[in-house]
Amino acid sequence: MIDVDGVTCRYESGGSDGSGGVTAVDDVSLAIPDGEFLVVAGANGSGKTTLVRTFNGLATPDAGTVTVNGTPVAADLVAARTAVGMVFQDPRDQLVASTVGADVAFGPENLGLAHAEIDRRVADALAAVNMTGREDDRVETLSGGERERVAIAGALAMHPDHLVLDEPFTGLDEPARRSVVDRLRALHREGTSVIVVTHDLRDVLGLADRVVGLSNGRVAVDAPPADALAELPGLDVRVPASPLADGADADS
Numbered sequence: 496m497i498d499v500d501g502v503t504c505r506y507e508s509g510g511s512d513g514s515g516g517v518t519a520v521d522d523v524s525l526a527i528p529d530g531e532f533l534v535v536a537g538a539n540g541s542g543k544t545t546l547v548r549t550f551n552g553l554a555t556p557d558a559g560t561v562t563v564n565g566t567p568v569a570a571d572l573v574a575a576r577t578a579v580g581m582v583f584q585d586p587r588d589q590l591v592a593s594t595v596g597a598d599v600a601f602g603p604e605n606l607g608l609a610h611a612e613i614d615r616r617v618a619d620a621l622a623a624v625n626m627t628g629r630e631d632d633r634v635e636t637l638s639g640g641e642r643e644r645v646a647i648a649g650a651l652a653m654h655p656d657h658l659v660l661d662e663p664f665t666g667l668d669e670p671a672r673r674s675v676v677d678r679l680r681a682l683h684r685e686g687t688s689v690i691v692v693t694h695d696l697r698d699v700l701g702l703a704d705r706v707v708g709l710s711n712g713r714v715a716v717d718a719p720p721a722d723a724l725a726e727l728p729g730l731d732v733r734v735p736a737s738p739l740a741d742g743a744d745a746d747s
């Protein structure tokens with residue numbers, strides 16, 4: 496469970512002349528229960544990335560608090576980072592080892608787990624992203640979609656309660672998008688909480704339990720997809736042609 500209570504985040508150097516600043520997240524309150532598939536939508540610059548980075552302490556609120564499983568993020572960063580796994584916008588920035596298996600093992604190794612447990616987590620995480628047996632593949636030989644899936648596996652190997660993906664479809668072609676969507680759908684069905692941050696809802700609206708739309712750092716929409724649809728165009732986000740087709744839209 497992630498509880499966001501009155502969170503405001505500012506960047507002080509926002510003004511082009513060095514004055515003023517930017518309020519990236521403006522008094523946001525949000526409760527994200529376990530098991531939910533949440534889409535955080537909004538135009539570029541609406542505050543999506545900053546907001547989700549407060550969930551595991553990568554961004555620190557100037558006001559308000561974020562609590563994960565009952566503990567304030569600021570009080571236990573390790574617990575927050577274990578509970579909230581993040582996959583960043585460009586998975587190339589996230590892959591740290593030269594082979595798939597070593598990359599997925601990196602996080603669990605840092606937890607100091609026993610070898611057998613690490614091996615088990617790596618195998619399970621690769622199975623969850625449909626990459627069983629690919630441990631020895633070199634990262635640089637992977638396609639964009641495969642890299643994304645390895646990044647997701649790396650996050651899953653930490654056994655997070657919530658998996659956050661920031662613009663997971665950027666730069667992916669249609670088959671790669673589809674394979675990532677398929678994996679997210681399967682993970683959610685198996686009980687993983689998924690939070691997808693995006694300005695492009697074509698792939699994920701049909702998977703979502705709930706859509707939170709941000710505008711200028713504030714929550715402008717917070718509703719199930721069917722109810723959110725009418726308001727989304729006002730947020731300058733891309734919506735699917737056949738809105739609630741369980742992610743099956745392919746209008747690209």
Ligand SMILES: Nc1ncnc2c1ncn2[C@@H]1O[C@H](COP(=O)(O)OP(=O)(O)OP(=O)(O)O)[C@@H](O)[C@H]1O
Pocket residue numbers: 506507508509517518519537538539540541542543544545546694
């Ligand atoms: N490190 C930073 N320093 C100064 N301003 C920043 C910084 N990061 C973000 N901002 C500003 O904060 C606001 C919100 O940015 P944020 O990246 O959270 O939005 P976003 O909705 O995720 O956008 P995008 O989809 O482009 O990543 C924007 O005005 C942005 O320019």
